[in-house]
Amino acid sequence: MKAQKTNGVARSAFARPAARRAKWHRPYVLCLLIADLLCALGASYTAVSIFASDRITAGFDDDRVFLAIAYIGLPLGWLILLWANGAYDRRIVGIGTDEFKRVVRTTIAVTASLGFLAFGLQKGVSRGSVAFVVLGAMAYILAVRLLARKALHLLRRRGRLATYRMLLVGSLPETLFVHKVVSRNISTGLVPVAIHLSENLPAARRAQAPVPVYFGRDLVELVHELNADTIAVCGSAGAEPDELRRLAWQLEGTGIDLVVAPQLTDVAGPRVHIRPIEGLPLLHVEEPKLSGVAWLAKNLLDRVAAALGLLVLIPVFFGISLAIRMTDRGPAFFRQLRVGHEGRIFRVWKFRTMYLDAEERKSKLVTANETDGMLFKIKDDPRVTPVGRMLRATSLDELPQLINVLKGEMSLVGPRPLPADDGDYLGDVRRRLLVRPGMTGLWQVSGRSDLSWDEAVRLDLYYVDNWSLAYDLSILWRTIGVVVARKGAY
Numbered sequence: 001m002k003a004q005k006t007n008g009v010a011r012s013a014f015a016r017p018a019a020r021r022a023k024w025h026r027p028y029v030l031c032l033l034i035a036d037l038l039c040a041l042g043a044s045y046t047a048v049s050i051f052a053s054d055r056i057t058a059g060f061d062d063d064r065v066f067l068a069i070a071y072i073g074l075p076l077g078w079l080i081l082l083w084a085n086g087a088y089d090r091r092i093v094g095i096g097t098d099e100f101k102r103v104v105r106t107t108i109a110v111t112a113s114l115g116f117l118a119f120g121l122q123k124g125v126s127r128g129s130v131a132f133v134v135l136g137a138m139a140y141i142l143a144v145r146l147l148a149r150k151a152l153h154l155l156r157r158r159g160r161l162a163t164y165r166m167l168l169v170g171s172l173p174e175t176l177f178v179h180k181v182v183s184r185n186i187s188t189g190l191v192p193v194a195i196h197l198s199e200n201l202p203a204a205r206r207a208q209a210p211v212p213v214y215f216g217r218d219l220v221e222l223v224h225e226l227n228a229d230t231i232a233v234c235g236s237a238g239a240e241p242d243e244l245r246r247l248a249w250q251l252e253g254t255g256i257d258l259v260v261a262p263q264l265t266d267v268a269g270p271r272v273h274i275r276p277i278e279g280l281p282l283l284h285v286e287e288p289k290l291s292g293v294a295w296l297a298k299n300l301l302d303r304v305a306a307a308l309g310l311l312v313l314i315p316v317f318f319g320i321s322l323a324i325r326m327t328d329r330g331p332a333f334f335r336q337l338r339v340g341h342e343g344r345i346f347r348v349w350k351f352r353t354m355y356l357d358a359e360e361r362k363s364k365l366v367t368a369n370e371t372d373g374m375l376f377k378i379k380d381d382p383r384v385t386p387v388g389r390m391l392r393a394t395s396l397d398e399l400p401q402l403i404n405v406l407k408g409e410m411s412l413v414g415p416r417p418l419p420a421d422d423g424d425y426l427g428d429v430r431r432r433l434l435v436r437p438g439m440t441g442l443w444q445v446s447g448r449s450d451l452s453w454d455e456a457v458r459l460d461l462y463y464v465d466n467w468s469l470a471y472d473l474s475i476l477w478r479t480i481g482v483v484v485a486r487k488g489a490y
Helices: 022-050 063-084 098-121 127-159 172-183 219-225 235-239 241-251 293-312 314-327 358-368 386-394 401-406 427-434 453-465 469-485
Strands: 164-170 190-197 213-215 230-234 257-261 272-277 280-285 333-339 345-351 411-413 438-440
Touching (some): 063 098, 219 241, 314 345, 411 469
């Protein structure tokens, strides 16, 4: 890693050039500001329209004062508190759940501020109207930000606009690993454009890289030459403290971001904490939290959602069962032994999608298996009935697993349950059993049957190690899009 020997900074902090990201980030934030302001105004207007004027303006001698607070003070207060909570931070907008968490934290701050002002000014404002306007504004803001994120991701996927161009620095295996991980999800906006090696390699080895490879260049000059705005130091290249510190000094005032991709992988942000000791930043990794209030809330959500789902879907169950019985004589449901939480064996419920002799015919189709590891999948499996093919494409065959969720054998979200006769689940695979298997999971929303066995296991282990209630809700939301697109379903 080559960096100039300098520790100088820009002469004036206000004179530092803006990063190239400003070409897309500032207009995007401006749109969010305008949208958030309109959402707050819309919530105030909705509350005033719904609640009787004499109730909502109780405690105010002059209606004009109340209207000024509702249509000027409250919306501006929302913007100020959103900004104070970092809801416009370029590092969190458009990616992850942190953006939405900050909107929720702002909602709590707005509620507390209104309560404090009402108490201090001794105004008897309607509690119902305050709750309505605050929760309404939060719902509007979250919905609009979700739509804005979808538009941003669409731009990134189609034209690679609104992106961060990254120069990867490190050894070839480390930089290629980071390139693979980053490129897998274009919606993050991170686009590796080149690699700068920490050691010289023959041209034949460099040809393995999907982007241009450099060695011995000045990093700042190279990043300007590539029109990039981010330098990512990968793996062991970040273990050289003096070089990394000098590179950070050199980048001061240039508008270029410096990020470090450590060798520690598949650990999400909430489990990682930086604890500096005498200038040495220690990366502290917390244990996965598979208990506590959040875990209890997950179990409660599973049972309630499963009970409601079974009640609502009774007509659907009846229609699917009738279609199965009309096209192929036999039971409508299929029950198979699966491995569950902590290795417990249970029978999973599914709509039958194969002919009755499917198990006998499996031995003749082993050579046609199109997946690896502990999976058996064939895109055009001759054992699947016509109705079963439709059920699999739409994932309707999985609906009876709500029975397993209600019984506590499965969860709405978790690693998919695997057949009990496919192995002993030793090594890394056994770690999947620390949580209850799910109807959907990170594996399903990331490609389903299109993924290799190793990639599926990696995603399941990532979920186990980084579980959170917000992550579950995010996976459930993504599942809708995957089911509609029929991605990887066969």
